[in-house]
Amino acid sequence: MKHPVDVHVGKRVRHRRWMVGMTQQQLADKVGIKFQQIQKYETGMNRVSASRLWEIASSLGVPVSFFFEGLGAAQVAQTHDIDMPGDLLSDKEALELVRSYYAIPETQRRRLFDLARVLSDAA
Known part of the structure; x- marks a missing residue:
């Protein structure tokens, strides 16, 4: 089962990548991994390690904290309902x-x- 924090971080990665006009392949090349891994991070299927998140943040020009903005305790508690209505990132x-x-x-x-x-x- 996907953890809501992993899903949130993945959405923020996708959001920032999209905002800077970068493809999954371009981000993967900068970080030194395959684009399929970026896909898995963005969907929350795979958890992003601290060092990888640091590399992604650097490649996207944001602090690591950017990926956790908007993450509330209530959202973390809702492990069964990850896609909340009104989620602008989706x-x-x-x-x-x-x-x-x-x-x-x-x-x-x-x-x-x-x-x-x-x-x-x-x-």
Whole structure:
């Protein structure tokens, strides 16, 4: 059975890899493993060792703590219900929106953010 922490870490690896526009093969090459192993990490089928997570974090330009952000005690306790509704990391449209958002120059991005906040308050 997949452990919820392994699934969460795997989702965060996939999310960050996707955000930087890197393929599984490219990440695997940087880390020195086969892309199939990256697939297994991203699905939570295989647990990522501390040293491998360090290499992945370095390759993706984030601190190791990035992979544990958003992991709450309640989520860890839910070993039977890993894919929670509303999980943005599993929503491809949300990931595309975030990627597009960060591709916008910062001044325009701030204005778009303010607009989105006003629209959501009005809804």
